[in-house]
Amino acid sequence: MAEIDDTDRAILRALLADGALGAKEVGLRVGLSQPAAWRRIRRLEEAGVIRGRSLILDREKLGFGVVVFLGVKLAAKGRLDLETFERAVQAIPEVQLVQQVIGVHDYRLRVVARDLSDFERILRRRIMTLPGVGQVESNVMLREEKNAPPPL
Amino acid sequence: MHSLDDIDRRLLRLLQEEAGLPVTELAERAGVSAGACWRRIEKMERARVILGRAIDIDPRALGYEVRVFLRVVLDKAASHAFDDFLAAARALPEVIAIETLLGRVDIRMDVVARDLAHYQEIYRDRILALPHIAEIDALMLVSELKNSARLPI
Numbered sequence: 001m002a003e004i005d006d007t008d009r010a011i012l013r014a015l016l017a018d019g020a021l022g023a024k025e026v027g028l029r030v031g032l033s034q035p036a037a038w039r040r041i042r043r044l045e046e047a048g049v050i051r052g053r054s055l056i057l058d059r060e061k062l063g064f065g066v067v068v069f070l071g072v073k074l075a076a077k078g079r080l081d082l083e084t085f086e087r088a089v090q091a092i093p094e095v096q097l098v099q100q101v102i103g104v105h106d107y108r109l110r111v112v113a114r115d116l117s118d119f120e121r122i123l124r125r126r127i128m129t130l131p132g133v134g135q136v137e138s139n140v141m142l143r144e145e146k147n148a149p150p151p152l
Numbered sequence: 153m154h155s156l157d158d159i160d161r162r163l164l165r166l167l168q169e170e171a172g173l174p175v176t177e178l179a180e181r182a183g184v185s186a187g188a189c190w191r192r193i194e195k196m197e198r199a200r201v202i203l204g205r206a207i208d209i210d211p212r213a214l215g216y217e218v219r220v221f222l223r224v225v226l227d228k229a230a231s232h233a234f235d236d237f238l239a240a241a242r243a244l245p246e247v248i249a250i251e252t253l254l255g256r257v258d259i260r261m262d263v264v265a266r267d268l269a270h271y272q273e274i275y276r277d278r279i280l281a282l283p284h285i286a287e288i289d290a291l292m293l294v295s296e297l298k299n300s301a302r303l304p305i
Contacts, residue, residue: 099293
């Protein structure tokens with residue numbers, strides 16, 4: 001766990017509000033010089049608190065109308081072949097998220113698709129054909145109601 | 153749907169891989185002039201295709217070792233079940249993501265906690281106190297193999 005102080009928290013809040021801010025603007029907001037802000041941001045990156053930066057795109061404007069959460073259970077004999085399954089599932093470009101979990105499923109996936117028939121094609125041709133796949137439960141996302149950082 | 157050409161898509165693909173790429177380098181990789189590159193990005197920002205840039209924070213580095221996904225079925229016989237539940241769940245700081253779903257479950261949530269004891273406290277005192285829960289099940293994160301907002305453009 002990284003040691004962070006109140007100034008680091010203020011920096012994280014500023015960057016969470018606008019990830020495009022440079023060190024100078026962050027410094028202005030939290031009362032630091034540009035080099036001091038830059039050093040702190042750099043340290044937060046090195047400590048792994050800031051994992052990276054990404055572009056936020058409007059998924060629907062780009063034609064991806066559907067997000068589906070899948071719960072995947074491996075078939076009994078598939079358990080021998082976790083690595084093959086994991087490698088293959090991560091390589092599917094429409095699969096954005098792969099998490100190994102404990103509970104009623106073995107893996108959670110998030111899949112983006114253009115529409116429901118596109119999703120059905122991805123499910124049948126790419127996911128159901130993965131080595132070791134047993135039961136798959138699909139839940140279509142209606143709306144994202146909250147997406148927040150962990151409490152700082 | 154916004155109409156993009158091949159060069160726009162190429163720029164988005166490059167930026168999805170490396171959001172911090174300077175315009176000059178982006179232009180070179182996409183095979184356009186820096187001016188043209190800058191204009192295209194600005195146009196996509198104006199059209200709200202590009203909404204902005206985000207930093208990705210690792211909950212583990214902040215001391216949240218436990219992450220649980222809760223899947224909730226609501227008691228739909230109760231009026232305003234969704235609204236009541238969502239308003240109360242949104243107010244919990246350890247609930248960092250909520251989605252409404254169409255399928256066997258109605259709602260899913262991401263919960264972060266410092267350790268299992270902390271999780272148990274959140275679950276008992278706050279999650280189970282949320283209104284109109286008919287069924288709830290939990291998946292605990294073991295490892296995250298892929299997590300990207302990248303679209304297959």
